[in-house]
Structure formats: C-alpha cells, structure tokens
Ligand code: 5GP
C-alpha cells in the first residue's frame with residue numbers, strides 16, 4: 001500500500017513535511033510546494049496508486065467524497081473566481097510524481113496560468129471511427 005521510493009508516500013507517513021489542509025482515512029490534501037497559483041493544493045489517496053485508472057473504487061469514492069469540500073475551501077480562502085482540477089497520468093502527460101494526485105488550481109480571469117487550449121477539428125468520419133474504437137474497449 002506504500003512505496004518506499006515515493007515522495008508522496010513519505011509525505012503521508014510524515015517523513016517529509018508538508019502543509020496539511022485536510023485528511024481522513026483515505027485522503028490527504030496538502031499545499032503544492034511549487035504552486036502555479038496561490039492556494040494550489042494537491043489531493044492524494046493515502047495508499048500508493050500510480051495512475052487514476054489503477055485506483056480501487058473505494059479510493060475513487062473516497063476522493064469524490066471530499067474533493068468538493070476541499071475545492072470550496074481553497075477557492076474561498078484565496079478569493080479565486082474559478083478553478084481547474086488537473087490529474088496528470090503518465091510522464092507524457094506531465095506526471096512527475098508517480099502517486100496519483102489531483103491538482104486544485106485556483107484561477108482568475110486573465111491570470112495566464114495555462115496557455116491557449118490547443119483545440120482542432122477532426123477530419124470527416126474520424127470522430128465516429130475513434131469513438132467506435134473506444135466503445136469496443138469499455
Ligand atoms: P505532477 O507533475 O506529477 O502532476 O505534479 C507533481 C506536483 O507535486 C508538482 O506540482 C510539485 O510541485 C509537487 N511536489 C513535488 N514534490 C513535492 C513535495 O515534496 N512536497 C509538496 N508539497 N509538493 C511536491
């Protein structure tokens with residue numbers, strides 16, 4: 001349940017200090033050491049899971065149970081207009097710490113925290129074809 005090479009497991013165990021925001025049996029929330037906006041908070045399961053899809057349903061339920069309350073507290077505390085919840089999964093997606101975590105990132109208009117959303121259009125029939133491939137996997 002704990003990984004001796006994992007920074008976040010060490011934080012859960014109290015071996016690396018952090019600024020704790022909230023904890024219950026399943027979840028720990030603490031301030032990110034390298035914030036991209038004031039109040040940037042991480043929500044993690046206390047047990048070690050690498051990526052979101054590897055979490056047990058109990059852990060996912062435990063996160064769902066408290067994340068809304070944590071978000072509301074963070075946003076009110078820093079008087080933010082909005083927030084992003086971000087969960088990077090895998091190195092190619094920007095995951096540096098291989099213990100699943102949700103970033104709570106308070107946002108304000110024009111803060112420039114993220115660049116432009118790089119949306120594009122599918123070619124004719126491409127969305128249907130990819131959608132069918134995904135449905136087959138579920
Ligand atoms: P990722 O890129 O894996 O989605 O994000 C990892 C996050 O963990 C980064 O935002 C980084 O600042 C944060 N982080 C890494 N090490 C520590 C640490 O020792 N303490 C705290 N509080 N945050 C950390």
Ligand code: ZN
Nearest residue numbers: 006009048099
């Ligand atoms: Zn871990």
